[in-house]
Amino acid sequence: MTVEERHGRFERHAERILDRARRHGASDAEVCVEGRLASLTRFANSEIHQSVTEDAVRVSLRYVRGRRHGMAVTGRLDDSALDSLVERAASNAAGTAETDDWPGLPEPGPIPEVTGAYAAATGEATPELRAGVVRDVIAAADAAGAAASGSFATGAVTTVVLSSRGVRAAQTRSDAWLVTVHASPGGGTGYAETCAVDVADVDGAALGREAAGKARAGDHPVVLPAGEYPLVLEAYAVADVLAKLGRCGFNARAVQDGQSFARPGLRVAGDLVTVWDDGTDPLGLPTAFDHEGVGKERVSLIDHGRCDQVVHDTVTAARAGVRSTGHALPAPNPVGPLPANMFMAPGRLSREELIGRLDRGLLVTRFHYSNPVDPKRGIVTGVTRDGVFLVEHGEIVAPVRDLRFSQSYLDVLRRVSAVGRDRRRVRGWFGGVQVLGEVTAPAVLVDGFRFSG
Secondary structure: OOOOHHHHHHHHHHOOOHHHHHHHOOOEEEEEEEEEEEEEEEEEEOOEEEEEEEEEEHHHHEEEEEEEEEEEEEOEEEEEHHHHHHHHHHHHOOOOOOOOOOOOOOOOOOOOOOOOOOOOHHOOOHHHHHHHHHOOOOOOHHHHHEEEEEEEEEEEEEEEEEOOOOEEEEEEEEEEEEEEEOOOOOOOEEEEEEEEHHHHOOOHHHHHHHHHHHHHHHOOOOOOEEEEEEEOOHHHHHHHHHHHHHHOOHHHHHHHOOOOOOOOEEEOOOOOOOOEEEOOOOOOOOOOOOOOEOOOOOEEEEEEOOOOOOOOOHHHHHHHOOOOOOOOOOOOOOOOOOEEEEEEEEOEHHHHHHHOOOEEEEEEEEEEEEEEEEEEEEEEEEEEEEEEEEEEEEEEEEEOEEEEEEHHHHHHHHOEEEEEEEEEEEEEEOOOOOOOOOOEEEEEEEEEEEOOO
């Protein structure tokens, strides 16, 4: 099925649902049909053990009657499922109280032209193609005497949004996502990850060499005491910092609920830190509109260390007296709008030059099992993973056993003293909400980071 055929099929289903809702008595209605064709190849101990494909659909209906509104979701497109969807959404609306600040469904607005969101090679990738990329990852592990595990996912997401207000939006996006962890006999582990619109941009051999090199260099780690260390955070760790702060701080619902640190002009980072969200940038995983059919806008989040703006959906925008920035997530959404296409401005230094500025400190590959514990202060607890190294006089001298932390990610950004020139694109964390998004980030030098053990 071509992209155009898939759009047409989903639009016809959305029209049928809108018609059912009108005949049922809705004064307004909005339908979002999202289909995911996703394939996955898993590997462990340097062998492929699973290759699966899922063709799934998710249909949500917002049903409005006056100032009451309700919603329902289904994973089927047959007539009985669609009838049930309308009945449940109408029942939910009838059972809710009238909402005084309900802004109504969004009106039609401009949707930006986005290029480079879909690659047919990715959407139509075969198990043999994925196996070939995984073979390159495993070959790099074999050459280093390590064992490779991980997954390689390819697929496409088609999103159609139609409403009784006249919103009509359709797009298809593709995504190839490779993650690998290599384990060395001496106890070292290494990590590498990338995501891309075009599967041809995924270099399995390069990622395999990266992970294998970290794993072998991590053999026989030493134990360091708890305390504060200057460090270089690689792009994977920086992406975690940005994604967590995006969820906790630059989300308009969190601001309106008094749970965010963000205030315009507030100093939250060093001067070298500039961060924005831009769903239309082809350097990321571009998207033209959100799950309300509102066009994406570029939003400045941190401008040379100071808070600038936050992202909005229709509800939060109406409360703030501004327009939506196009950041609504799939409904029902208890999280609020999120920046799902984050970028941090690059600096001028190479990775080696960043490490060279450490007299005595650490090189950290990534953070694992990191969870916010105090969103207003940006405090996150977690542990390092898959490559921590002691650096002395600008040289890596020993691998280090993983360290646990409870640290303000805002303090991390405030203490950034240098930024790398090369950036990595990785899949982001969006508070448990399934959404296709990414973070594009450089490595950074941080003057101090406190580890608890």
